[in-house]
Amino acid sequence: MEDAELLQAVAEQDQTAMATLFDRYSRLVYSIALRVLREPSLAEDVMQEVLLQVWRQPGGFVSQRGSLGAWLAVVARNRSIDVIRRRSHLTPLEEMVIPEPRNLQRAVEQNHLMDQVRTVVEKLPSEQQAPLQMAYFEGLSHTEISERTGTPLGTVKTRIRTALIAVRRALEA
Amino acid sequence: MSMPGSLHIPEDELIQYAMGTLKDTALGTMTAHISMCNQCRAELGRIQVDLASFAATQPLSDVPAGARERFLSKLNYDAATEARLIRAQNRSRVYIATKSFQNWLESPLPLKILSGALAAAVAFLAWDDANHIHQIRQTQPEINRLQRDTAELAELKNFLHGSNVQEITLHPKPVLNKEPEGKALYSAASGRLVFTASNLPSVPPGKAYELWILPASGKPPIAAGTFTPDMQGNAAVVFPQIPPDVQAGGFGVTVENAEGSAAPTSPIVLSGQ
Structure with missing residues (x-):
């Protein structure tokens, strides 16, 4: 069953459809939350919260956000970063503008494309992977990464940019 | 942030914006620019795709052992809360219908007729009630939208009555035949403009008209929205x-071009200080 059909069933309060959706996306959501939070119990809380939001407001995902998988990946990451930020009283990510991610659906739903991206990400030199992961999964600014690793700020920026260019090339290949 | 010197936001800063790792002080200016600049918005969209991928x-x-069961249990609780409400409504309807029917069987003919009519009325009301509940649920998104609109209107009302609001009348430059006129209400503190x-x-x-704030500091004009007049020549830009x-x-x-420009490209048709 396609995501759209599943969400339609979820909108009609079909618990079996929601269970299917859980089976399809819980690992993705949990893995991203765990990557950020590094605590299984917190990661599970985020996963449950994110997926319960689908149950309670399935329309919010369908109408505006494109692919459910891509949306969940981004929401799981942002929610997890917010958990960390709430402790440090920083601006929650959900207040930020996210303009028109209209190509998310195509990008994330095509499995072969994702395989290409996965291969590219795995092959990224560690000096490129590390700052991108610190920025994305730990929510660190370029300056903070520079301070933490002792790498010049310009080098941090270049490495993150280069890593993202590699991802984009894989998507466009 | 190096926007004033160049027209667009550097890629490194867009990357940080997409990840939410910029300092709060830079966010407002950048969000304003992105909302007006198609090029930066498109690039930000591409970065978001890269990051999501x-x-x-x-x-x-x-997932941890038992996570699925815990989730389904929460799901059940969620669904059960709503189901309890529906069941309670249904039980009351069934009870009323049953009692009405029993009374109808046991009563003399004139009362049978009356109680039959009453039962029919109760059945109709129950059906009507269910219909209304369904209709109310259908209209929930509209209610939410109206609540948001009401909040915005309240904010607009407060702004228009605020004491720290500049009021500026804009006149034609050069003078045009139909005497166009503009009026700007602006609060620098809140960044609100009508x-x-x-x-x-x-x-x-x-093409469209584009409104510009001319900063007192002498920095480049800040785009504040595009607009086109209606048939009577009236137009508004709100917040x-x-x-x-x-x-x-x-x-x-x-x-300017209908999608707006990053900087003015044609002579000023209205201005005011």
């Missing part, structure tokens, strides 16, 4: 996305 291709971990205009001539296809704490030296209106 990066996230979605990370190695997957298995602009109304009248007697504006229509613009050519593909465009603009950065806070910009002291305005004046306001101007130019004719």
Whole structure:
């Protein structure tokens, strides 16, 4: 069953459809939350919260956000970063503008494309992977990464940019 | 942040914006620029796709044992709460219907007729009630939208009655035949702006008027929204996305491409200080 059909069933309060959706996306959501939070119990809380939001407001995902998988990946990451930020009283990510991610659906739903991206990400030199992961999964600014690793700020920026260019090339290949 | 010197946001800063790792002070200005700049918005969209793809291709971990059951249990609780309400409504309807039917069987003919009519009325009300509940649920998104609109209107009302609001009248430059006029209400502290205009001539296809804040600091004009007049030449821009704490030296209106420009490209048709 396609995501759209599943969400339609979820909108009609079909618990079996929601269970299917859980089976399809819980690992993705949990893995991203765990990557950020590094605590299984917190990661599970985020996963449950994110997926319960689908149950309670399935329309919010369908109408505006494109692919459910891509949306969940981004929401799981942002929610997890917010958990960390709430402790440090920083601006929650959900207040930020996210303009028109209209190509998310195509990008994330095509499995072969994702395989290409996965291969590219795995092959990224560690000096490129590390700052991108610190920025994305730990929510660190370029300056903070520079301070933490002792790498010049310009080098941090270049490495993150280069890593993202590699991802984009894989998507466009 | 190096926007004032160049027209667009550097890629490194867009990357940080997409990840939410920028300092709060830079966010407002950048958000205002992105909301007005198609090029930066498109690039930000591409970066978000890159990041979502990066996230979605990370190695997957298995969810903890029992997580599925715990989730389904929460789901059940969620669904049960609503179901309890529906069941309670249904039980009351069934009880009323049953009692009515028993009374009807046991009563003399005139009362049978009356109680039969009563039962029919109760059945109709129950059906009507269920219909209304369904209709109310259908209209929930509309109610939410109206609540948001009401909040915005309340904010607009407070703004219009605020004491720290500048009021500026804009006149034609040069003087045009139909005497177009604009009025800007602006609060630098909150970054809120309401602009109304009248007697504006229509613009050519593909073009629109664009409102500009001319910073007192002498920095480049800040775009504050595009607009086109209606048949009577009236137009309004309400609460465009603009950065806070910009002291305005004046306001101007130019004719630009319909999607807006990053900087004025044509002569000012209305201006005011």
